[in-house]
Amino acid sequence: MNQVDVALDQPMINVERRHRDEWSLKAKIIKNKTSYIMIAPYFILFFLFTVLPVLMSMALSFTNFNVLESPKFIGWNNYIRAFLEDDVFRIAIRNTLIFAVITGPISYVMCLLFAWMINEFNGKLRTFLTLIFYAPSISGNAYVIWNYVLRGDRYGILNGILLSLNIINAPIVWMKTEKYVMTFLIIVQLWLSLGTGFLTFIAGLQTIDKSMYEAAAIDGIKNRWQELWYVTLPSMKPQLLFGAVMQITQSFAVADISIQLAGNPSVNYSGATIVTHLMDYGSIRYEMGYASAIATILFLLMVGSNKLIGKLLRRVGN
Amino acid sequence: MINDKVSLKFHFHIKRHRKINRSMAGNVTLFIFMGIAGIFMAIPLVFVVSNAFKPLDELFRYPPTLFPRHITTNNFSDLFVLMSNSWVPFSRYILNTIIITGGGTLGHVIVASLAAYPLAKHDFPGKNLLFSMVVLSLMFTWQVTQVPNYLIISKLGINNTYLAVILPAFAYGLGLYLMKQFMEQIPDSLLESARLDGASEFRIFWSIVMPNVKPAWLTLAILQFQTMWGNTGSQFLRDEQLKPLQYALFQIVNSGPARQGAAAVVTLIIAAVPIIFFLIFNSSIIETMTTSGMKE
Incomplete structure (x- = not known):
């Protein structure tokens, strides 16, 4: 009897509460009018150029849109094509995962390690070292210099060195030889990868309260490694998380270096990534429906792995 | 005299202090390791600089050399000749770059700061949802939205105008994120006292918040400048008259072996500009x- 009463009462309370909430929500919105006006310019553009495109991309991925004809719904066909029929996509996804699994974590550790080491130096030397490590990531397309290093004739730096040391006896066309392409792309990507995450770590290390190190020394911390592990890392967790997002996202988006150094298409598609594949279909073949499916897969991969790593990192030290 | 002694002692104390848990062997290893890593990072950039000053025959020399044997500025004059012969006057490309990077940077700093202030300091419905969407946007790159963005920009009728490149740049996620995090440190009491004096929120934003977050908006400006500087605009700007410097320079880089000298200078220019800006403002950026950091 009582239970029935409660059950009957429930909807009434809910309706009433919702009504009150709605009213107060409206009041709150009106009260905060200025806040909404201030955020409006940014968020209108943000919705227009970030949120809407993501949603559109998901919607278009179920169509055969090709710019000329109006899009027709074709269900999961684009995804089926990508995973079952498109051999190049399979290479692209494999290469992208290789970048994500290798350059992602390595670049993350590099950012942290170098930032930590740079923090051991002072003044001008610290600024200089920061600049040396950070410069490649901001020097625009200067990575084309690697073309000069990896050139396939004997005038290339790498061939020149190996030839004069008699390690090889004929120049190797590095970026046109399938088995070398990914290795060098990974090296160049690592060279480029000390970006925003790296700066965040440098900054984070500078904020750590010096007295914590003194206290730790009294508590028996013996060397700088223990200091790093027991004091430094636990106190810069927020920066570690932000840095992870920066490095992971970046490692999934490798494309320009592949196009500039290995060509597009690269030899036997050995340097193809999801993004080069996406560019191929989106801006050369104009198969927008299929390109959108690729973009959606990329979106899910990037966001999914960021969320996953975020969860793992948050657990560290808890 | 006594003071001197005290300060000397203090100085000594600090010096010794800094050496907690620092072994000599560790320091030496650190120097060696940083040296090797630093050289690996720096060598390609040294080539960027030295190639710009090498005569053409040294660019194709075996064995290759790190530094030029005969320093020349011919490559620079070659580049100027190429520039003055270009179909669209080169000053036009420079002007386009100034409009695109200047507009995109200025607009981004203003629009993102204006939105960051309420997100950091006001409490209103939807605030957390909006901010978490911005954080989510940091987790994917622009290529994801490339195809629909093209359609949207065409629909807006701004394709093949500066706006197609400038407008989306206003709403990049990283700038808003960094600005909001930085603004959270401003003490609420500062804003409260201004409110008691009857200042409007816009007034508070402009005369109290913005002067207090100078390092942050300098950072936004530098990061945005780097992004805009690298933009060739090739997806949206079809008219040669509208294309930025970066595009024109890239045409030279990709124009064959005879122009390798000029191309080396181009690479140097492309790399040097953002590096110089970083060098000037690096302390603001680090701050x-x-x-x-991401709290949650």
Whole structure:
């Protein structure tokens, strides 16, 4: 009897509460009018150029849109094509995962390690070292210099060195030889990868309260490694998380270096990534429906792995 | 005299202090390791600089050399000749770059700061949802939205105008994120006292918040400048008259072996500009990054 009463009462309370909430929500919105006006310019553009495109991309991925004809719904066909029929996509996804699994974590550790080491130096030397490590990531397309290093004739730096040391006896066309392409792309990507995450770590290390190190020394911390592990890392967790997002996202988006150094298409598609594949279909073949499916897969991969790593990192030290 | 002694002692104390848990062997290893890593990072950039000053025959020399044997500025004059012969006057490309990077940077700093202030300091419905969407946007790159963005920009009728490149840049996620995190440190009491004096929120934003977050907006400006500087605009700007410097320079880089000298200078220019800006403003940038952590 009582239970029935409660059950009957429930909807009434809910309706009433919702009504009150709605009213107060409206009041709150009106009260905060200025806040909404201030955020409006940014968020209108943000919705227009970030949120809407993501949603559109998901919607278009179920169509055969090709710019000329109006899009027709074709269900999961684009995804089926990508995973079952498109051999190049399979290479692209494999290469992208290789970048994500290798350059992602390595670049993350590099950012942290170098930032930590740079923090051991002072003044001008610290600024200089920061600049040396950070410069490649901001020097625009200067990575084309690697073309000069990896050139396939004997005038290339790498061939020149190996030839004069008699390690090889004929120049190797590095970026046109399938088995070398990914290795060098990974090296160049690592060279480029000390970006925003790296700066965040440098900054984070500078904020750590010096007295914590003194206290730790009294508590028996013996060397700088223990200091790093027991004091430094636990106190810069927020920066570690932000840095992870920066490095992971970046490692999934490798494309320009592949196009500039290995060509597009690269030899036997050995340097193809999801993004080069996406560019191929989106801006050369104009198969927008299929390109959108690729973009959606990329979106899910990037966001999914960021969320996953975020969860793992948050657990560290808890 | 006594004072001197005290300060000397103090100085000594600090010096010794800094050496907690620092072994000599560790320091030596650190120097060696940083040296090797630093050289690996720096060598390609040294080539960027030295190639710009090498005569053409040294660019194709076996064995290759790190530094030029005969320093020349011919490559620079070659580049100027190429520039003055270009179909669209080169000054036009420079002007386009100034409009695109200047407009995109200025607009981004203003629009993102204006939105960051309420997100950091006001409490209103939807605030957390909006901010978490911005954080989510940091987790994917622009290529994801490339195809629909093209359609949207065409629909808006701004394809093949400066706006197609400038407008989306206003709403990049990283700038808003960094600015909001930095603004959270401003003490609420500062804003409260201004409110009691009857200042409007816009007034508070402009005369109290913005002067207090100077490192952050300098950082936003530098990061945005780097992004805009690298933009060739090739997806949206079809008219040669509208294309930025970066595009024109890239045409030279990709124009064959005879122009390798000029191309080397181009690479140097492309790389040097953002590096110089970073060097000038690096302390502001580092200060801003201290607050960049993700709390949740």
